Each structure stands twice: as C-alpha cells, then as structure tokens.
Amino acid sequence: MSAALAFILVVGVVAAWWLARHGIMAKPWLEPGLPALPAPGPAGPVEAAASLRRAKAGLVVFLGVAGSLFALFVSAYLMRMGAADWWPLPLPRILWINTGLLMAGSLGLHGAQVATRHGSTAAMRQGLLLGGAAALAFLLGQILAWRELLAAGHGLAGNPAASFFYVLSGVHGLHVAGGLVALGHTTAWAWRDPGSARTRVLVELCATYWHFLLLVWLVLFGLLAGWANDFAEICRQVLS
C-alpha cells in the first residue's frame, strides 16, 4: 500500500499548507467584525466570477479523487507483483505511438490555453481540435493494443500482469473518454463565444485534466513496461 500512502501524504501536505494559509491559527472568539475584502488580483473582475472559481476548485478536488483511485490501483499492482505466478507481459509496440499521441494531445491543449491568453481564437480552436483528435486516436490505439495482446494469446484471465494491463488501461481509457465529453462541451463554447472568460477557464480546465491523464499514463506505462521493477521491489519491502 506504499503508493497509496505516498499519495495520501502528498494530499496531507497540500492540505496542511492550505489550512496554514487560511487562518487555522485564528482566534475567532476575539475577532468580531468583517474580514477585509481580498485585494483585487491581477485576474480582473470577470475571471473572479464565482461559477468559474467553483469549476476550478471542482476539478482540483476531482483530480484528488482520481489520483487516489490510480494510486490504489498502483498499490494493488505492486503487491500482486510479488506473487510467484507473476511474469512480465511483452507490451505491444503500438503503446509507444499511443503515448506519443497522448503527449500531442496534451501539447495541443496547452497551446490552446496559451492562445486564449493572447486572444488568438484560431490557434485556440486548432489546439482544441488537435487535443480531441489525438485523444480519440489514443483510445483507438489502446483498443488496437488490446487486440494485439489478445491475438498473441494474452487473455484477461491467465497472466495476472495481463489482467492488470486490461484493467489499468481500461480505467485510464474511461477517464480519457470522460475528458472527451468535457472537451466536446468546451469546443462548442470555443465556437459559440471564443472570447469569454467562461471559454478561457474551460480550456484551462481541459488542459489541466489532459496533463493529469498524461502523467497517470506515464506512471502506468512505466510500471507495466517493468522499468519501475527495482523501485517496486523497494516499495514492497517497505510495506506490502
């Protein structure tokens, strides 16, 4: 369970930092009155609109939940790896292409985010389309990888490494698919009202989510490919 514990530790540190900045040391019984208004930030009044702030906070909290989910899957993987019947799975080469696609999508959305900041509508739309197309191609590539593995005789049931591969890539794929729904919504806004604060925040949220998906995939890919075996061995010895 070391991966899950490490994740909880990170969340705990962030939470402690946040609480320390939000007056956890205050003595409310001594201080009736109104707290001072927050100084107007550089973001401007439109950006500060409540619903957009809520959307941002919502995504951050959701990433915490999804991060916990993947950390626990990784923990389970690390523990199961220690069993005697484990042998590594030969990964299909197409996974490298898929990883590249996911990176391209992440870059595309990053580009779109930069473009919104400069007010360049065309570049933003191109970035969004690139992100969406790359994510679709990634999902297709994952399905091809599954077919390749099945054709090579690595079914879901036999080798536990294969079982984990299907489950982990499947759960990750579902998260990508969910992201595509949100991206579709964002793209619609990018055509309807490209200059609005809402579009800008939506693009930013999509970009953040895509970076998260990429990070998770890189961790999973590293594990499944066996590069992290030594590290996993250490984790198992610390706490299995």
Add this chain to the structure above:
Amino acid sequence: MATTIHGTADAVPPAETAEVELYHPHSWITRYVFSQDAKVIAIQYSLTAIAIGFVALFLSWLMRLQLAFPGTLAFIDADSYYQYITMHGMIMVVYLLTALFLGGFGNYLIPLMVGARDMAFPYANMLSYWIYLLAVLVLVASFFMPGGPTGAGWTLYPPQAILANTPGQDWGIVLMLVSLALFIIGFTMGGLNYVVTVLQGRTRGMTLMRMPLTVWGIFTATVMALLAFPALFVGAVMMLFDRLLGTSFFMPAIVQMGEQLSYGGGSPILFQHLFWFFGHPEVYIVALPAFGIVSDLIATHARKNIFGYRMMVWAIVIIGALSFVVWAHHMYVSGMNPYFGFFFATTTLIIAVPTAIKVYNWVLTLWQGDIHFTPPMLFAIGFIVTFLNGGLTGMFLGNVVVDVPLSDTMFVVAHFHMVMGVAPIMVIFGAIYHWYPKITGRMFNDLLAKLHFWITFLGAYLIFFPMHYLGLLGVPRRYFEMGETAFVPASTVTLNEFITITALVVGAAQFLFLFNMFWSLRYGRPAGGNPWRATTLEWQTPETPPAHGNWGRELPVVYRWAYDYSVPGAAEDFIPQNQPPSPAEVRGTMT
C-alpha cells in the same frame, strides 16, 4: 484572519459574494422529484437512508431471535443467517450512516450554515441522489434473486465471498459489488459538491475558523471519503473481474469440492488491505460529522461557547489524517510482520489523543453550563458516554496481544456497535430532533421524543454491555448457533435471551420516533424561525422552512464565530453570527 474591519451596523459594506445562478424549478417534478435544491435532495437522501435502515434493523431482529431461540423461526437456516449479517452490516455502515450524515445532513446544513444559496454543482448533486437510490435498489434486488443476497460477511473477504456454498454466490455478490461501485460514483458527485461549497461558497465574513463545527466535521469527513472510497471501488472492481471474468487478483489456487478451480496466485490479503484502507477511514467518516454535530448541539443547549474551538478543529483534522495510517489493526489475525503490528498498534493508540481532547472539551463545555435537557441535548450526552465506552474498549482491541484472543468473540461486536453503531445513531437522532423545527417549521412532541431517548439509550446499554461479558467468556461471533458447547457456561444462553428481548423492545421504540416525525409534521405546534435561540446562520433564514435560494434577496453577512452564547453584557444569551458587533465589542477588540 489577518486584518479585520471593526465597524458597527451603519458601516456595513454590502454582501459582495457573487450570487449563484440558481436553477429555478418550473414544475412539481423538478421541484420535488428531480430537484436540484440541496434541501430537497437532503430530505430524499435521509428518507431513503432511514427506510433502508429499517430493513437492516429488521434483519438484526431476525439474527437476535436466532441467537437466543435457535430453531424457533423455521425459515432461518445457516445460509440466511449469514445473509442477514452481511446485509445488516453493509446497509448500516454504508447505506445508512454514510448516506445520512453526508448526503442528508451535509446537503441540508452546508449551504445553510456557510451562507450559500445552494450547492456548487446542483445538477451533479441531483445525480448523486439518484445514483444512490439506484445503488440501494440494486442492493435490495439481491434479496429477490435466486440464491438471495450474499452471505460473505460485510467485509466480503475473498476467496470465500465468491466460492460456491457461500450464500448468494450466483447473484448476491455480483449485485453487492455493483451496488457498492454505484454508491461510490454517486457519492463522489455529492462529495465534490460538499467540498467545493465549503471552499468557494462561503458568504462574506464566513472565514474558515468561523464555521460551525458541524461544517468542519462534515467537510473533513467528505475529504476523507473522497480519498478512501476509491479503495473500496478498486477492491470491488477487481473482485467483480475475479468473479465474472476469471482473473486471479484476489483468488489463490484453490480446490472447491474436490475440483481444482482455474484461479491461481491471487492474494486474499491484498483485498483485505484495500478493504480496510477504505474501512478504517470509514469509521471516522461516520464519526467526524457526529463529532461536529454534537459540539453544536451541546453548545446550543448548554447556552455556552464550545470549549477550545481551535483545538476542536485541529482535532478533527488530525483524526482525519491519522485514520489513514491505522487500517491494518483490522488484520492482526490475518497474520503480518510483527513490526507492522507494532506500528499499527502505536498509531491506533495515538489516535486516542485527539479523540480524548474532544471528549474533554465536550465535558468542559457542559461544565457550569445552563443545560437544557431537551431531546437533542439528551441524545448528545448519550453520545458522549456511549462513544467513551466504545472508545475505551477500542483501546483494548488496538493492542495486538489483546486483539488476537478477543477478535472472534462477541467482545468485538459489542465494541464496534457501541462506538460506530449506537454512538453515531444517537447523534443522528439528536440532530434530527434539533433541526426538525427548521426543516418542517413545526415542533415535535417533546414527551414522545424523551421516551424515545430513554428507551433507546438504556436499551442500547442493556444490549451491548452484557455482550462485552459474553465476549470475555469466549462466546464466538459469526456463529449461527452454539449447539452443545463445553467452553462457555450455560448461563450465556439466558443472557442471550435477555439481550434479544431488549433488542426487540429497542427496535420497536424506533417506531415511536417515526410516528413522532410524521405526526408532528401535521399536528406539531409551529416552531418559529429560531426555537432553540441558536447563533448559526441556518436559524436566521427569512423563511422557515427555508425557501428556494435560502436567503431571500440578500446573502447574510457574518460578523462573528458560531458560539457567542451567554456573552457577558449582551442583551440576549445568544448573538447570531450575522449580527454586527456592538460599539462595546469594537472598543474591546481595539484595546
């Protein structure tokens, strides 16, 4: 709070918290059925949870009847007994307590207490309830499937959970796992709302450290649940794969009735780790909202500010963090490295420190308070003693050497029913009585409520106190019947009969509560806006029950913390949070 503007009523800046774009219902269906109003969703959550809770209560009656008078009820056999155990445990812990505290009280109280018009994402909030209802229906459906519900025990340990001869192997276990996965998805949607509303929806002046402890408890518990429920989700998904698709995540090589199954190499211990990584935080997911609510009940009904507010907040947060590093104390008898046992025993005992601080602070709040023995106060005091009792036996069981011999006895049953069964239920009743006037606009019948309290409180002690003794004598738990046993004295049978009869009475007393709730809805006397003379924002709404949008035209502005009771020199013995400071107060803080 770094800087504070000290001003009186004539110097009030307007509420500058942006208004939520509220969804306005257009028909009866969108107002009361597919409602996006957190208050309606809260009532939907609560009624569903209470309804399924009565099913679990009924199952406990059947179990008790079997234990005391084996063979009297012909339809109870070993299989059905295990099904009752499983469903009783799972329903009570997940579908009743978690749903009622977070989905029920969280939805109702968070927006009102922090001064918001509604939750942050009302649509997701509505979906949350409907997915929860679906999860409950899937769970209930397993009673009607061939083979019935699963009888694997509420912990669902593999391999036995999915092997033949465990009741409900065909459908029960599958529906249970699907229902849990649905519950978690639904809860996540609700949980995002509770957290983001506390983070972003607070009205002007409502700093974190001015929030009532109820909000702190529910908020921290929700954060924990969002982090811990994924562990159950992972376990449930992987077990579904094992059961339906033949993978071997948890299933070792195993021979079933002389036949070698195709499983091999899986680790049942892995499931236990995942389950308890969820399961232990779950104890505090239920306890923290109870801690928070009980603090507010005590302060309000003892007319005193809560003792050590800051320490109470810190204790909630520290308990939340520590509860993630104690899970393996549920696995001492599964076998583990002795150093791990030592580690987990130590963390388990450390968590008693912040918990004890909270108990001291409640007692010190009561000390020399102007205690009103209203039903909410009675239940709050009932909670403190029950929780203390259950917590102390937890200190025994947290030690490996004590846990190993007691683990499979009734002592454990008595311990966890005291600490996470009776104690949170006491708070739920206290909270319902406390907020009932706000939710319905009418007072409940005081006499019936007090009768309900005394039967429940004394009865719970009569049930669970002797059960500790049974456990120490060695009466095992999970046994369908004792049969001819030499290792426990015959008098345990008499004690079991006594416990069962008391359980029937206490269970029946809960119908007093139900009757009171429905009768008072119609015939209770009008309560007015603030019958308890409480300080927190939900009692200051322009309408009672609060209307859609909660606050009328303008959001409230908060000037003070939630516990200004019996302030010396004040005109009344409570000062609402939205009352501007008096000139005297302003002078006081200046000097």
